[in-house]
Amino acid sequence: MSPEEIQQKEAEITDLVRAKLSLRGNSLAVQMSRARRRLSKSLIADGVYLAQAAALAKNPKLARQIDAKRVSRAHLRLRDHLETVNPRDRRIGKLLGFLGQMAFIAITVFVLVVVVLIWRGFL
Numbered sequence: 001m002s003p004e005e006i007q008q009k010e011a012e013i014t015d016l017v018r019a020k021l022s023l024r025g026n027s028l029a030v031q032m033s034r035a036r037r038r039l040s041k042s043l044i045a046d047g048v049y050l051a052q053a054a055a056l057a058k059n060p061k062l063a064r065q066i067d068a069k070r071v072s073r074a075h076l077r078l079r080d081h082l083e084t085v086n087p088r089d090r091r092i093g094k095l096l097g098f099l100g101q102m103a104f105i106a107i108t109v110f111v112l113v114v115v116v117l118i119w120r121g122f123l
Contacts, residue, residue, distance in 0.1 A: 001066070001068035001071060001072070003057035003058065003060075003063055006050075006053050006054050006057040006066065006071060007054055007057060009050065009054075009071065009072075009075040010028050010050055010051060010053075010054040012075075012079065013028055013047065013050060013075065013078050013079065013082070014027070014028045014031060016078070016079065016082040016083070017031045017035070017047075017082065018031070019087070020082045020083075020085040020087055021035065021038050021039075021082070021085065021087075021090075022087065023035055023038070027051060028047055028050060028051040028054070029047075029048065029051035029052075031047070032044050032047040032048050032051065035047070039081070042077075043077065043078060043081055046073075046074035046077050046078055047074070047078055049070060049071070049074050050071060050074045050075060050078070053066045053067075053070075053071045
């Protein structure tokens with residue numbers, strides 16, 4: 001596998017992570033460090049390996065240490081997962097989670113007010 005191919009694979013995954021997960025960062029390594037809850041540990045490990053392979057590919061002598069099969073496998077796993085992510089559904093899920101928290105807080109406050117009113121003898 002040529003260094004250009006590895007760089008191209010890293011660039012593709014970097015663009016997908018930026019588009020699908022809204023993670024900023026100039027490199028895949030930075031994005032993977034910020035992807036804590038959004039990706040599984042194995043996918044993060046694949047991303048880190050892909051970033052390391054891209055860094056090693058810049059040096060011809062170190063490029064021989066790269067496992068081409070592992071790079072291809074990591075690229076395919078990350079690409080397959082990221083293509084299934086729908087950014088709109090993620091935003092809607094965040095909004096619904098926030099609204100659920102606010103509803104729980106409102107109900108809790110209402111119940112506490114009623115309990116205090118009963119305790120004080122106003123109801």
